[in-house]
Amino acid sequence: MHRVREGRGVKATIVGAGGLGGPLAFALGAAGLELVIVDPDVVETSNLHRQIQFGPADLGGAKAPLLAAAVTKRGGTARGYQTRWTTDDADDISGDSDLVVDGSDDPDTKFAVADWAVANGVPYVVAAALRFGGNVMVGAPGAGCYRCLFEEPVPAATCATAGVLGPIVGAIGGVAAALAIGLARGDRSNAGSIYVFDDLRASPDPRVVRFHRRASCPACARTKEVS
Amino acid sequence: MATIRIPGALRSLTAGADEVTVTATTVRGALAELERLHPGVAAKVLNGDAVKPFVKIFVGADDIGGLSNLDTPIQDRDEIAIVPAIAGG
Numbered sequence: 001m002h003r004v005r006e007g008r009g010v011k012a013t014i015v016g017a018g019g020l021g022g023p024l025a026f027a028l029g030a031a032g033l034e035l036v037i038v039d040p041d042v043v044e045t046s047n048l049h050r051q052i053q054f055g056p057a058d059l060g061g062a063k064a065p066l067l068a069a070a071v072t073k074r075g076g077t078a079r080g081y082q083t084r085w086t087t088d089d090a091d092d093i094s095g096d097s098d099l100v101v102d103g104s105d106d107p108d109t110k111f112a113v114a115d116w117a118v119a120n121g122v123p124y125v126v127a128a129a130l131r132f133g134g135n136v137m138v139g140a141p142g143a144g145c146y147r148c149l150f151e152e153p154v155p156a157a158t159c160a161t162a163g164v165l166g167p168i169v170g171a172i173g174g175v176a177a178a179l180a181i182g183l184a185r186g187d188r189s190n191a192g193s194i195y196v197f198d199d200l201r202a203s204p205d206p207r208v209v210r211f212h213r214r215a216s217c218p219a220c221a222r223t224k225e226v227s
Numbered sequence: 228m229a230t231i232r233i234p235g236a237l238r239s240l241t242a243g244a245d246e247v248t249v250t251a252t253t254v255r256g257a258l259a260e261l262e263r264l265h266p267g268v269a270a271k272v273l274n275g276d277a278v279k280p281f282v283k284i285f286v287g288a289d290d291i292g293g294l295s296n297l298d299t300p301i302q303d304r305d306e307i308a309i310v311p312a313i314a315g316g
Contacts (some may be wrong), residue, residue, distance in 0.1 A: 019316070022316040094270050107312070127316065130313040130315035131236070133235045135313060150292070194310065196310055198235035199238070207308065209310060212288065212289060212290070212293065214236060215293065
């Protein structure tokens with residue numbers, strides 16, 4: 001079987017090694033991207049129903065190195081760091097990444113990833129899954145950004161507080177990976193779009209909302225593209 | 228008539244409907260009409276006279292925050308999308 005490796009030579013950071021990070025890492029690793037995986041957490045029993053990259057033997061282990069090892073075992077290239085991705089050390093961790101994909105479970109981290117990507121002119125994907133659906137937002141220089149869209153972090157519901165159906169993260173993670181590969185190939189046609197999956201039990205079809213840059217967006221104001 | 232797309236999280240309040248058609252001419256009117264048809268939705272979307280910060284409302288591709296907010300006019304066949312922020316992963 002021919003193996004499509006459209007991401008060969010592309011470096012990517014995956015923020016989060018959990019429910020979304022797992023399918024993202026396997027898909028992008030198999031596509032040939034060189035990955036850095038970042039997550040501060042360890043594997044817990046409550047993770048196993050949706051984070052199927054881990055098994056009972058992994059309980060208590062650091063997610064990011066374990067996921068990186070699993071990617072490597074499948075022929076990919078990945079390094080894992082057990083730390084929270086923050087702007088303090090983003091340049092060290094992601095400075096040589098060609099794109100960044102967020103699959104974290106934390107509103108502050110999603111904004112930090114998007115802001116850093118915008119400031120550094122790096123294309124990015126922000127994915128989220130909750131209960132029975134999720135969102136995938138695609139960003140690239142010059143397009144509306146995550147902060148254009150949601151403005152500032154709020155205590156939004158997370159998997160830890162509201163739960164998520166196991167297969168949902170696989171589906172959302174797969175879409176996020178496909179869109180990330182599009183970015184890796186140089187396709188910016190989805191930038192400034194958010195794919196909204198309301199309830200994947202009822203329909204796999206997303207509603208795609210394209211949005212414009214917000215004139216008062218502070219993240220965009222820090223980029224050279226803003227006039 | 229315009230169409231309001233109902234996100235999954237709010238469909239328990241709309242008897243499962245994923246879209247509701249309205250005759251209003253502004254977003255404010257559309258949400259009021261939605262509230263009359265399906266009581267309880269407005270409280271999930273609005274905080275007083277403003278859209279909650281973790282909810283975005285689009286008319287077509289345009290965030291109403293960049294237009295006239297709740298006074299943004301709507302036309303026949305416009306689609307109004309309610310998109311809540313979520314953070315699960």
